[in-house]
Amino acid sequence: GYCWSRTSERQVMRIRYKYLEAVLRQEVSFFDSQEASVSEIIDSISKDASLMQEVLSEK
Numbered sequence: 759g760y761c762w763s764r765t766s767e768r769q770v771m772r773i774r775y776k777y778l779e780a781v782l783r784q785e786v787s788f789f790d791s792q793e794a795s796v797s798e799i800i801d802s803i804s805k806d807a808s809l810m811q812e813v814l815s816e817k
Contacts, residue, residue: 766814770807777803
């Protein structure tokens with residue numbers, strides 16, 4: 759219902775914010791590696807957050 763959807767949206771927003779904070783705390787050399795390219799980071803945030811919202815809103 760509406761309540762679970764709203765709750766999942768808020769949780770996902772908080773998780774995205776925490777993820778971004780963690781990424782921004784990394785050393786500059788972290789971003790030089792192939793695994794940490796900008797596109798990989800953006801893709802990871804997007805896919806993981808969407809999956810979490812799906813799971814949380816199914817209740």
